[in-house]
Amino acid sequence: MSVRDAVLARRSWSKVTEDAPTHEDVLALVEAASRVADHSSLSPWRVIELRGADRDKLGRAINKANGDKGSSSKPLRAPLLLAVVFSPHKSGKVPSWEQEAVASGVAHVLSLMLDDEGWGVIWRTGGYTRSKAVAKMHNLGKREQLMGWLYVGGKPEGKRESRRKTTDPRKKVSSI
Template sequence: MTALAGLLRTRRSGGRITDAAPSDAELGDLLALAMNAPDHAALRPWRLVLLRGAARDRLGAALAAAQGATGPERDRAAAKPRRAPLLVGIVLRARPHPKVPEWEQLAAATAVVTHLGLLLHEAGWSSIWRTGPLLDAPPVRAAMDVAAGERLLGWLYVGRPDPGAPRGDRPPADPRPHLTVLAAETAETAETTEAAEAAGPVPGW
């Protein structure tokens, strides 16, 4: 088994995280590697926002306000960002491009976060990508300084994995239901090919 295969087999979304997190410098080093993910035209159509300490409380207050909760429900909503010592906000900043549609820029942002999660795992950290129905709520966008035209994709909760959490190998999934092979030619495409050949070359090609 290669080192990468071992990482893929053992990576888990860290539902239980202890109160320790990588420094800004360490995270920056990992992000520099994660940025080798596929990114058509090298647009870098994303930015990451780090939340530590009281900054998490600012987000918690925004989540509670957006939810409109009161009493214990409000307290629970406000405490959610305290589930990890470091939150990495993921913001899509797609831009117009003649060859790179927005969906492809979203895929590039997702690829960076996926790479970062694997690199964090390799470095001994744990992470989980959390979203929810309040990403577009005005209080949450304001707390995260999300500008018009940007899109909040959630937060990577980062910390040291709980020693009691399961970390064993995950058996490989069966890829067959998700894998097909395109035939080189069918009877229908053969007729189309023959007709095109009989018509001759397309002008300008």
């Protein structure tokens, strides 16, 4: 399958099974994703695996961020959450926005590779990604920001997520 075919075949999976890639699988995928275009090779990102009880901790942090008691069930929608963190570096050459774009690129490439390897994936965010409670739960550094989570699990048999329509390129590509 070509890269173009993989991109066109990609789907978001809002419901997944309890199967998940192993830690070793994640390491191999993150190694490949580290090849994303990265001016000055700063690697201004990192990935945090959340499994099992870590998802419960995140549920409590989300509710705290929202001013609610108890624990949100949102992190329990998948057996593996991959938190993508923007970790900027001081650079006179590479602005912060460009470094954040690198972190976003890593998240997208991970999503594509996970889908290509047969895993169900969906990118999830929310206002609470930038909250103190959620940042503390992820042990983020002072300058780090949580971009969101890739929710990862097995694709349910017999179920196929709907296909996202492509955008008409004539509306997006122009010349001067």
